[in-house]
Amino acid sequence: MPLMGPPSGVNIIGETTESLHRFLLDGYDLQEQPPRLEEDLKFIPKDREEVVYIYMYRVAHNPNLQNRKRFRQAPVFMGANAEEGGEVFYHRPPLMLDLFYLVSVHSKFRSDAERLLGWLMLRLHEATHLIYRPRKFILPDGREVDSLGRAYDLKCSTDHDDLSMEKVSLAMVDDLTVGDAINLFSLHEAPYRPFLTYRARVALDGSLVASSGGTSVRLPRMDNAATGREDTNSRPSGRMRPGGPHRSRRTPPGPSSHFLRRSVDAEPDSED
Numbered sequence: 001m002p003l004m005g006p007p008s009g010v011n012i013i014g015e016t017t018e019s020l021h022r023f024l025l026d027g028y029d030l031q032e033q034p035p036r037l038e039e040d041l042k043f044i045p046k047d048r049e050e051v052v053y054i055y056m057y058r059v060a061h062n063p064n065l066q067n068r069k070r071f072r073q074a075p076v077f078m079g080a081n082a083e084e085g086g087e088v089f090y091h092r093p094p095l096m097l098d099l100f101y102l103v104s105v106h107s108k109f110r111s112d113a114e115r116l117l118g119w120l121m122l123r124l125h126e127a128t129h130l131i132y133r134p135r136k137f138i139l140p141d142g143r144e145v146d147s148l149g150r151a152y153d154l155k156c157s158t159d160h161d162d163l164s165m166e167k168v169s170l171a172m173v174d175d176l177t178v179g180d181a182i183n184l185f186s187l188h189e190a191p192y193r194p195f196l197t198y199r200a201r202v203a204l205d206g207s208l209v210a211s212s213g214g215t216s217v218r219l220p221r222m223d224n225a226a227t228g229r230e231d232t233n234s235r236p237s238g239r240m241r242p243g244g245p246h247r248s249r250r251t252p253p254g255p256s257s258h259f260l261r262r263s264v265d266a267e268p269d270s271e272d
Helices: 012-027 110-125 178-187
Strands: 036-038 051-061 087-091 095-106 129-134 165-173 195-204 209-212
Touching: 012 036, 012 051, 012 095, 012 110, 012 129, 012 165, 012 195, 095 110, 110 165, 110 195
Parallel strands: 036 051
Antiparallel strands: 051 095, 087 209, 095 195, 129 165, 165 195
């Protein structure tokens, strides 16, 4: 029975939200007091405090990067190669997800809220990615390593061709209509505010399965596999022949032709 470890990317959704919060706070330069980040849409401050609402309202599967669910070799290289007896790990392809965030603002004066909303658009437009770091794998024995087999460290050198990186991209999208936004604010008993919608794309890595020596797949020989076939429209290798199916020769109706054939060497009579 192969040994299976814990999932490697179970925390990526929460880490994406935290990275979004940190990215906004680190770049705020309008006033000395940064705005308050809030996830409760019905929260209204009693003073002149400015609030930025960040609410993840939808998680969807990304079908554009869908892979088969069969196990394949994980990009984790623990010293020696598989041919030399090194450790080999398998996993299923990561689950590709789209996280949709609603971003809104609140201020005592409408002009201040619009100014803050404009700053948010420019700040998030600079966010080519929220997370860019070495990809973390959790081995069946509990060790956290990167794709090179080193102990996981965010400050490690990334100047290596075989190092697998993890990236979470962010983009502004038009995902909610005004009617949908009104229903969402009404559901949370919150007043309607100008809003933006953003999409973050993440990949959830599952568990690693330990194996020794890799996996061997044996296939029959091509000539043996094609033995006994009656289909004349395919080659012995299994590829289709061009030109469509061959029609069987049929005996023409009527009396026997007595071995008559058309002469192709005779020249046609000339008209003088």
